[in-house]
Amino acid sequence: MRRKLAAGNWKMNGLRADLAELENLPQDQGVDVLICLPTTLIPAARDLPLAIGGQDCHAATHGAHTGDISAPMLVDAGATYVLTGHSERRSDHGETDADVAAKSKAAHETGLITIICIGETLAIRAAGTTLDIIDGQLAKSVPDCATAENTLIAYEPVWAIGTGKVPSTDQIAEVHAHIHARLAERFSDGADFGILYGGSVKSSNAAEIFAVPHVTGALVGGASLKAADFAPIVTALAAS
Numbered sequence: 318m319r320r321k322l323a324a325g326n327w328k329m330n331g332l333r334a335d336l337a338e339l340e341n342l343p344q345d346q347g348v349d350v351l352i353c354l355p356t357t358l359i360p361a362a363r364d365l366p367l368a369i370g371g372q373d374c375h376a377a378t379h380g381a382h383t384g385d386i387s388a389p390m391l392v393d394a395g396a397t398y399v400l401t402g403h404s405e406r407r408s409d410h411g412e413t414d415a416d417v418a419a420k421s422k423a424a425h426e427t428g429l430i431t432i433i434c435i436g437e438t439l440a441i442r443a444a445g446t447t448l449d450i451i452d453g454q455l456a457k458s459v460p461d462c463a464t465a466e467n468t469l470i471a472y473e474p475v476w477a478i479g480t481g482k483v484p485s486t487d488q489i490a491e492v493h494a495h496i497h498a499r500l501a502e503r504f505s506d507g508a509d510f511g512i513l514y515g516g517s518v519k520s521s522n523a524a525e526i527f528a529v530p531h532v533t534g535a536l537v538g539g540a541s542l543k544a545a546d547f548a549p550i551v552t553a554l555a556a557s
């Protein structure tokens with residue numbers, strides 16, 4: 318079973334001077350700490366005492382894909398993790414579940430631990446079909462080569478990202494239990510996959526979210542940019 322993971326996603330934020338925020342995060346608390354950085358910052362962050370990830374990778378190892386970054390390039394820069402299928406990649410770049418599965422497979426073949434992001438829109442939540450959408454995303458975005466060692470799932474309701482709105486703990490519990498059950502049905506080690514919650518996680522709500530069954534960590538956007546905001550989330554996870 319993978320250790321609990323406090324993961325930050327800096328998205329398209331941060332210049333080299335901002336890496337100072339990562340120097341004093343809590344260490345040795347029995348949980349893993351990861352920051353997914355803009356690719357430009359990965360080489361400068363590779364020696365910091367925490368794991369570094371990319372935010373996306375191409376499905377090919379190299380080739381004529383201007384502006385894209387491959388999984389071997391991320392490894393070469395110093396990353397050990399990568400996010401795939403973040404809702405902002407799906408909406409800004411039209412990425413499909415099949416694209417996400419291909420990127421995740423490429424990441425696995427390069428030895429990157431992959432955090433595959435899934436989650437429903439507000440319209441889906443209102444229509445009452447959240448679990449159906451989650452089923453489809455899990456079936457089509459998670460490749461057959463996924464294992465508990467090389468993959469975590471991040472449940473990020475699109476309507477909770479950057480909005481300050483957070484699902485109730487009952488809603489998080491329902492979706493996380495569902496993801497856990499589906500993974501256990503499909504993969505021999507499916508019950509051991511880490512399942513992160515993401516969407517407006519802050520120090521003020523982290524403890525109650527981490528108390529929800531089958532929540533093994535968080536994927537944190539805005540509150541990962543400053544050590545003062547992210548450190549209490551790491552501490553809350555360690556205490557959970």
Ligand code: 13P
Binds near residue numbers: 480537
């Ligand atoms: P916020 O924590 O800013 O809502 O972002 C969540 C997210 O998208 C992490 O990947």
